[in-house]
Amino acid sequence: AQSVTQLDSQVPVFEEAPVELRCNYSSSVSVYLFWYVQYPNQGLQLLLKYLSGSTLVESINGFEAEFNKSQTSFHLRKPSVHISDTAEYFCAVSDIGTGGFKTIFGAGTRLFVKA
């Protein structure tokens, strides 16, 4: 069975500073990896995904994540955050072997960007 651990429940950071949100997973088979973002009173939205190929994936708003198979990690980074990045971020994993029917989410990391 898969599991996802997000190591930080809250990350406060000043505007224009870099940020890293950490995610580790465990699975006995190959996986797809995702980061979703949830703004207040909204559903989750896909931020970026790793399916195969290049281990570094990027989103349209400057976030990137790197799949590290040896460390079973998929940390999310942004070199310079904005106030509008304040949200909750969820790391998720789907098991490829079973068609990925079950997507398991981490507990979430709340990012606070301060002026």
Place this chain on the structure above:
Amino acid sequence: DAGVIQSPRHEVTEMGQEVTLRCKPISGHNSLFWYRQTMMRGLELLIYFNNNVPIDDSGMPEDRFSAKMPNASFSTLKIQPSEPRDSAVYFCASRGRSGVPSGANVLTFGAGSRLTVL
């Protein structure tokens, strides 16, 4: 496409009452998921349908919870009788067919139904 549509957005009810939450997935998506989000337990997968058939309901907390998908465009999650500990935000999400690279395993979430049981 209007995305995944959930109703009601907010529901306040009294303990013991029946609650029905509704979901319209994205047209063409063949998988539908119900999740529950609470501060204490995070996002929990309750049940998953593929081609309108329930595949895994191991996350349904107890017999008071039931879910149906009578056709490809509609699903319900019912709680009867409701209890205060059922208070949470319930999300519906849908997914396109596996194997399609652009949509592989990507879930599209609705805005959620916030349930408060007094």
